[in-house]
Amino acid sequence: MDAGVGLQEEDVEESWTMLSWFASSLMVFGGALPYVPQYQEIQRSSNTEGFSTRVCLVLLIANILRIFFWIGKQFELTLLLQSVVMILTMFAMLHLCCAVQSTNRVSTKQHRLSELDLNYFWKWSLFEDYLLFCFGFTVLCAVVTLLLLDxxxxxxxxxxxxxxxxxxxxxxxxxxxxxxxxxxxxxxxxxxxxxxxxxxxxxxxxxxxxxxxxxxxxxxxxxxxxxxxxxxxxxxxxxxxxxx
Structure with missing residues (x-):
């Protein structure tokens, strides 16, 4: 009888572990999944009008800040991994948008981060400028966090x-x-x-x-x-x- 109860408890514990693992995996990758069909649609149509790169800006800032929040107050690793996956997803979307817009661009005029023109903030022509901005923002956050971590x-x-x-x-x-x-x-x-x-x-x-x-x-x-x-x-x- 005790052996049967023990096996039943073990099965319940194993089922709960599997359910917990599934929920964690869904948390890590679930936020990025809706962008997969959007990525494929942009690739297929070579048109980025249905997607706003401002979404990338908001999510990149939010998830970079969340990573530094984790450094100051360590919560579940699942939520940290979720931020990393979302950052990579947003970079993939930006890279595709830059490639498509470069192909469709009629004018040879390019807008660069180095121009420091607020009218074209987050409307740059090259993917490298988005990477550079995020790198600079990350360094700034790292310095401030290091100074005020306590x-x-x-x-x-x-x-x-x-x-x-x-x-x-x-x-x-x-x-x-x-x-x-x-x-x-x-x-x-x-x-x-x-x-x-x-x-x-x-x-x-x-x-x-x-x-x-x-x-x-x-x-x-x-x-x-x-x-x-x-x-x-x-x-x-x-x-x-x-x-x-």
């Missing part, structure tokens, strides 16, 4: 800034929908998938006792998702709601 206030503020950038990722879409009084190109199904992903992410943060910044960020993202969902329902109430 300050708990600084570390917590760093984490809050990192997650604030990430939490506000959906805000431009929300404001654009409100301004246009339209959610053309969006569907209930798509927004529900966004919401489900953010709910999963926030639940993971809570269950793993992640720093408060993470679940606050997740909660803010869920609220923005719900607001966008209401916009889709409101602006399409007189038409057939797209389901896919």
């Amino acid at each position: 300050s708990a206030v600084f570390v917590e503020t760093l984490g809050s800034l990192a997650l604030l950038f990430e939490a506000m990722l959906g805000l431009p879409q929300l404001l654009q929908n409100f301004s246009n009084r339209s959610t053309k190109g969006m569907s209930v199904k798509m927004v529900l998938l966004w919401t489900a992903g953010d709910v999963f992410k926030t639940t993971y943060f809570v269950l793993n006792s992640s720093p408060a910044q993470f679940w606050v960020c997740g909660s803010a993202q869920i609220l923005i998702d719900v607001a966008i969902l209401f916009q889709v329902l409101l602006y399409n109430q007189d038409t057939r709601i797209k389901l896919g």
Whole structure:
């Protein structure tokens, strides 16, 4: 009897370990997966108009800051790996966008980081300029973090800034929908998938006792998702709601 109970407990423990491993893997790579079809579409169409490189800017800054937050306050390794994967994903998207825009460019005029022209900030012609900017930003963060690492206030503020950038990722879409009084190109199904992903992410943060910044960020993202969902329902109430 005791042997049977022991085997049952072992099976439960093994199942829980597998479930935990699956959830961690989903956290690491799940955020990057939506960009795979977008990458393939840009490759196929040689057109970058449907993708804003500003998304890359926000996510690069957020995840670089999150890595330095981890140095000051070590949380789950899963969330650190998630940041590394997202940074690599954003670099891949930027590299493709630069290559496509270079091919399609009519004018030979190129805009470079070295020109220090704010009108063309994050609109540079060469991928190397984006790398250089991120390298400079990383060095700056490293120096400041090294000087203030012993300050708990600084570390917590760093984490809050990192997650604030990430939490506000959906805000431009929300404001654009409100301004246009339209959610053309969006569907209930798509927004529900966004919401489900953010709910999963926030639940993971809570269950793993992640720093408060993470679940606050997740909660803010869920609220923005719900607001966008209401916009889709409101602006399409007189038409057939797209389901896919």
